[in-house]
Amino acid sequence: MTVIVPTGADNPLGGARVTGMPKASTNGVELEYETFGDPAAEPLLLIMGLGTQMTAWPDPFCGMIADAGYHVIRFDNRDSGLSTMVDAPVPDFGQLLGGDLSGVPYRMSDLASDAAGLLDVLDIPAAHVVGASMGGMIGQQMAIDHPRRVRSLCSIMSTTGARDVGQPAPEVLMLVFAPAAKTREEAIDRGQKMFETIGSPAYPTPTEALRTRIGEAYDRSYAPAGTARQLACIIASPDRTAALGSVTVPAAVVHGEADKLVDVSGGYATAAALGVTPLIIAGAGHDLPEELWETYVGAIVENARRAA
Structure with a gap:
C-alpha cells in the first residue's frame, strides 16, 4: 500500500525500528508474526503488500476472521516491519527496467518460501492463504510452488505479473518513484498523499485517522530501502498467468473498481487465470x-469454507 521508495541510497532514518515479539527463523530470514483466535482452529495466513507492515491488517479485521472460526496469522514480509532487512543495496531501477535483473536480491518465489517456512515453524501443514496487493502475488506464488501448503487462496487487489494488466496510473507512478522522506512529518505527508490518491474514493479515511495510522507505521519501522528491494522483486519476477492454471484449491479474487495502484484489469486477469469470477467492488x-470489512471478510470466509 504505502509504496514511496528512495531513488538512491537508503534514508538514514530507515534503521529506526521498535522491539517486537519473538520471530520465526526460516529460509535465511527472521519473520515477525502475530496470531489471533483459537490455535486449534483452521489456520489462515494473511500476507500484506509492498512496503506495508502486517499491522495494515487491522486488529478488528483479524478478529472478525478469527470469530468466524479461524486461527489467523499475520506477519511482516522480509524487508518490511520488524522482519529481516536484507543486506543488499537498493537496485538501480534504470538498469532493472532495461532488463538487467542482476541487482535484484530475491524473487517472488523467495517470498513465497518465506511464508511456507513460517508455517513450518508454527507446525502447520497447510493454511488458507489470503494476500493483498504484493501479498496476493506472494499467495499466488505460494499456491504454485507449495500447493500442498495452501488450503484455499484469496487474492485481493493484486495481479498476475503480466505486464499488460494491473499497472499503476501515471499519477501514482510519480509518487511511487519519489525520493524517500527525510523526516517523520515528511513521511506522514507523503503517505497521506499516496493514500488519498490510491484509496477508496467512495470510502475515504478521515485525514486525522489516516495521518495517525501512517505515523504509527513509521514509528514501528521505516525502511524505504526495503520497499525498494520489494518493488524490484515485483518487477523482476516472472508472469504467473500460465502457472496459475495449475492451482486446484478453492480460489477467490477481490478487487476495487477504482484501484489506481493495481488497476482492476489485474484482478480480472487473476480471476481468468484461476478460472473464477472476481468480486469487483464499486x-x-x-x-x-472499515465500511468494506464485512465484504472482504465475507469473501475470505466463504472461499475458505469451500475448502472443507
Whole structure:
C-alpha cells in the first residue's frame, strides 16, 4: 500500500525500528508474526503488500476472521516491519527496467518460501492463504510452488505479473518513484498523499485517522530501502498467468473498481487465470476501508469454507 521508495541510497532514518515479539527463523530470514483466535482452529495466513507492515491488517479485521472460526496469522514480509532487512543495496531501477535483473536480491518465489517456512515453524501443514496487493502475488506464488501448503487462496487487489494488466496510473507512478522522506512529518505527508490518491474514493479515511495510522507505521519501522528491494522483486519476477492454471484449491479474487495502484484489469486477469469470477467492488480503491470489512471478510470466509 504505502509504496514511496528512495531513488538512491537508503534514508538514514530507515534503521529506526521498535522491539517486537519473538520471530520465526526460516529460509535465511527472521519473520515477525502475530496470531489471533483459537490455535486449534483452521489456520489462515494473511500476507500484506509492498512496503506495508502486517499491522495494515487491522486488529478488528483479524478478529472478525478469527470469530468466524479461524486461527489467523499475520506477519511482516522480509524487508518490511520488524522482519529481516536484507543486506543488499537498493537496485538501480534504470538498469532493472532495461532488463538487467542482476541487482535484484530475491524473487517472488523467495517470498513465497518465506511464508511456507513460517508455517513450518508454527507446525502447520497447510493454511488458507489470503494476500493483498504484493501479498496476493506472494499467495499466488505460494499456491504454485507449495500447493500442498495452501488450503484455499484469496487474492485481493493484486495481479498476475503480466505486464499488460494491473499497472499503476501515471499519477501514482510519480509518487511511487519519489525520493524517500527525510523526516517523520515528511513521511506522514507523503503517505497521506499516496493514500488519498490510491484509496477508496467512495470510502475515504478521515485525514486525522489516516495521518495517525501512517505515523504509527513509521514509528514501528521505516525502511524505504526495503520497499525498494520489494518493488524490484515485483518487477523482476516472472508472469504467473500460465502457472496459475495449475492451482486446484478453492480460489477467490477481490478487487476495487477504482484501484489506481493495481488497476482492476489485474484482478480480472487473476480471476481468468484461476478460472473464477472476481468480486469487483464499486467505489473501492487500494486499501481496506472499515465500511468494506464485512465484504472482504465475507469473501475470505466463504472461499475458505469451500475448502472443507
